[in-house]
Amino acid sequence: MQSLPPQFTRWFASKGWTVHSHQQEMLNRSDAPALLLIAPTGGGKTLSGFLPTLTDLAHGDHDGMHTLYISPLKALAADIKRNLTTPVTEMRLPIRIEDRTGDTSQTRKRRQRADPPHILLTTPESLALLTSYEDAPRMFKGLKRVVIDEIHALAESKRGDQLMLALARLQTLCPDLKRVGLSATVEDPAAIARFMARHPDPCPILLADPGPPPDVQMLRTSEAPPWAGGGAAYAIPAVLDQIRQHNTTLIFHNTRAQAEIFFHNLWLANDDSLPIGIHHGSLDRTQRERVEAAMVRGELRAIVCTGSLDLGIDWGDVDLVIQIGAPKNVKRLVQRIGRANHRYNAPSKALLVPANRFEVVECVAAVEAVLDGELDGEPRGPGPRDVLCQHILITACAGPFDADTLFTEVTSAGAYASLTRPEFDACLDFCATGGYALRAYDKWQRLVQRDGFWSLRDPRSSQRIRMNIGTIQDTDTLKVRMKRNRGGKPLGEIEEDFAASLTHGDTFLIGGQIVKYEGLREMTVEVSRDAVKKPRIASFMGAKFATSTQLSARVQRMFTQDSWPELPDHTAEWLALQREVSQLPQPGRLLIESFPHDGHAQTVFYGFAGRNGQQTLGLLLTKRMEDLGLHPLGFVATDYATLIWGLDPVTDPAPLLDPMALQDGLDTWLAGNAMMKRTFRASATIAGLIERNTPQARKSGRQATFSSDILYDTLTKYDPDHLMLDITRQEALRGLVDFARIQEMLERIDGRIDHRVLRKVSPLAAPLFLEVGRVPVKGAAEERLLAKEAARLMEASGLANLTPPPSDTPRWRVGG
Known part of the structure; x- marks a missing residue:
């Protein structure tokens, strides 16, 4: 067992602390090429990752950079710098710690390249930029360790793929480099280990004591949730009461728009003038930093926020987390819960607030999943090729490279282990020429091969490439x-x-x-x-999360119960009435309901495929209905169902769900859909085909859209097999339309369909009509129309005695 240096032992004793077993184990195994630590929030993960570094550097005999720390958030890097500085200062260790993000001044950045600190805290984008400089070998000379914090958050996006390609480059420069991954919420540790390790090297997994289970419940309110909507305005009094009872409360939302609405309503009801702040990514940086500083000082009683505060930052005396709206993803919920009582072996406390009636069921399912320790996640698939194209250009900025060597390096990154040589060569050719249809234009002639090595055709282009490094696609x-x-x-x-x-x-x-x-x-x-x-x-883009496959399956399993004592009476009665009038969706089967309403034939498909999947299903089914002469008029989708209305009733739904016909319909729809152009613009920007930033100015969204649309139309017409079109289709299927969720649904049901022909709207279908009814009518008129429509729907579906307020739709127009 490796022992701590005496000054470390004395420092721990002065704090009244003892070294946790997983911290000691991280120190013992510091020579492992890669190591993944999964430890609960407040379990000292950060110190675990840095103990080997601090003990190495305590002797003061290392020149240059020793450890690189990668964070998914700039704010987290700054927080870690504060936390690390304390033991370094108090133990008088000869260690220089600095951070480097997009907010760092150019003067400091230049100095860091010339004289690197012992520990550099940065983000994937800043690391990619550092590897693009000719002096990268000198800057990273002597680098011993890389610590990747909150690795689960990076592994879920292209930022993680970019990071792993950058680490593959560092591993070439520093062959003995050790990798450490830190996380509190991992549903598949083996998958994260494969993602992090240098392929095919193994990555051991160290599991810390998970500590006590969190105290997580659904907030009970005197008023029942509405049938539709996402703002949870009904719960404002109960939320304010919780704020009064706690020191600091984080109130999480899934979108920035919902956070703004809730904060506004909360402030109007805040008769006690409690100090409450708001924090999300669309706010000015100065305002965000002011809120963060007030949180650290303990001056705020509550902060309405989004994913901007999801990750492992220790924000003062937070003792309660409230999640507004169903969390959609258990892993995300666990991460958010961990912000409360950020101490080892202290249970975190959280309350869930369903925004509408169906979300009551989803919130209860999520609470049960958290207590059962069941996390969720979707397989990511192979490394995206648009990120690989950007990496090739980054490599060229640093100097000439050999294609064979770079291919070997790239395939050592876990996500790219299955990349074939023809796929790599296609990306290299694209970077060099722009592809067949564009090779006549000098603008895209970026690489040239000389004496067997590839390099930039014009070294001055490195400036433009560096200005566009990154995979985060800003909204316009x-x-x-x-x-x-x-x-x-x-x-x-x-x-x-x-x-x-x-x-x-x-x-x-x-x-x-x-x-x-x-x-x-x-x-x-x-x-x-x-x-x-x-x-x-304001119409903030934000992230509109879809309910995960695992959480959807848990909801469907709840429907098989004889009764629901865990649900509030109003929701249990609603489900019981659905079972009496029709039936509840069952695992492994697809429930389809058909009934007349408003003079039209209505059909509901309860696919539980997530919002994007159900939206895509609506598009494909209406196309199929048109082909079959059923005259559909429109549809609306939620996470769990798609409602289609038309002129003719559906008597046999099986032909509508033919997998081959749906695939053909998807191909036809994608070919002419505007979403493909948006997807193309995003991937083409990452791959370097389109520049958003130039030395003169940043292109506006309209300028970028105009140029990308021209490119898309040109390639579609003259080079339909172009690499960027192939990437676009793959990206659209994987994320934009979530067709994989539809395929999973079809495989899950395997033709098992329960078709119920009803005389009227079913209880479970009734809220879908309020989704349709989100019409931009101003003020009291909208409220009266919604109340009237809700009363009529509930009367028609037999829910009149269970009726809460009609909808939580805000009374102002949303996004125009």
């Missing part, structure tokens, strides 16, 4: 600031399309305050404060 946004005669204070960003819909005098929410649109000056939205109480709301 415009800065928002107060008018110059009102101080010119920056507030954040709104989507370009939303800004284009604004006219002088329109009001909207941003950063929790209501502002009035004054005009557009130099591509900046200028606003002034406004005292109206019912604004429009």
Whole structure:
């Protein structure tokens, strides 16, 4: 067993701490080429990862960079710097620690390259940029360890693929480099280990004591949730009561728009003037940092937030987490729960607030999954080729390279282990020429082969390549600031399309305050404060999560129960009535209901394929219905069902669900769909075909869209087998339309269909009609129409005695 140096032992004793067994084990196994630690929140993961580094550096005999720390968040890197500085300072260790993110000044960045610190804390994007410089071998000379924090968050996106390719490059420069991964929430540790290790090297997994189970429940309210909507305004009084009872409460939302709405409603009801803040990625950085600093000082009683505060930052005295709306993903919920009572062996406390009636069921299923320790996740598939194209260009910026050597290096990254040589060569050819249809244009002639080595045709192009490094696709946004005669204070960003819909005098929410649109000056939205109480709301892109496959399956298993004592009475009665009128969806079977309503034939498909999957199913089924002469008029989709209305009833649904016909319909639909152009623009930007940033200026969203649409149409017409079109189709199927969830559903049911022909709307289908009814009618008129429609629907479906408020749809227009 490796013992701690004396000053470390004394320091631990001065804090009243003892070394946890997993921390000692990390120290004992510090020579392992790769190691994955899974430890609960507050279990000292960060110190576990850094103990070998600190003990190595305690002797003061290492020149240059020793350890590289990778974080998915800039704020997390800054937080780790604060936490590491404390023991280093108190033990007087000769260690220099610095962070490097997009917020770091150019002066500090240049100094770090010339004189690297012992420990550098950074992000995947900044690391990729560092590897693109000619002096990267000198900067990373002597690098011993890489610590990847919250590795589960990176493994789920292209940022993780970019990181692993950068690590493959570092491993070439530093063959003895050791890799350490840290996480608290991993549903498949072996998959993360394969992702992190240098293929085909093994990566041992170290599991720490998980500690006590969290205290997680559903918030019980005096008012029942509405039938539809996502704002959970009904729960505001109960949430305020919880805030009063706790020191600091984090109130998580799944989208930025929902966070803004909830914060506004919470503030209007905050009669006690409790200090409450808001934090999300569209707010100005200065405002976010001000909120973060207030949290650290313990000055805020509650913070309404999104995924911007998901990860392992220790925010002061947080003792309660509230999740507004169904979490959609158990792993994400566990991560958020861990923000409360951020101490080892102290149970985290969390409350879930369903936004509507169906989410009550989903929230209870999520709570049970957390207590059972069942996490969820989707397989990611092979490494994306648009990221590989960017990596090839990054490699060329650093100097000439040999294709065989680079192929070997790339396939050592786990996600790219199955990459074939023809696939690699196609990416290399694309980087060199732009592909068959574009090779005549100098703009895309970027690489040239000389004496067997590939290099940049024009070394000056390295500047433009570096300016566009990254895989995060920003939405097309415009800065928002107060008018110059009102101080010119920056507030954040709104989507370009939303800004284009604004006219002088329109009001909207941003950063929790209501502002009035004054005009557009130099591509900046200028606003002034406004005292109206019912604004429009900024159309933040955010992430609209889909319910995971595993959570959907758990919900369906709940439907097989004879009764539901774990559910509130109003929801249990609703499900019982559904069973009496029709039936509940069953695992391994597809429930389809057909009934007349509003003079049209209505059909509901309960596929539980997630929102994107159900949306795609609606598109494909309506196309199939048109082919079969059933005259569909429209559809609406949620996470669990698709409702289609039309002129003719569906008497035999089996032909609609023929897998080959659905696949053909998907191919036809994708070929002419605008979403393909958006997907193409995203992948082409990552791959380097389209530049968003130039030395002169950043292209606006409209400029980028115009140029990418021309490219897409050109390639579709003249080079349909172009690499970027193949990548676009693969990306669309994997993420945009989630066709894999539909295929999984068809395999799961294997032709087993329960078709129920009913005389009226079923209880389970009734809320879907309120989804349809989200019409932009202003003020009291909208409320009266929604109340009238809800009462009529509930009466028609037999739910009149169970009726809560009609809908939680906000009374202002959403996104225009």
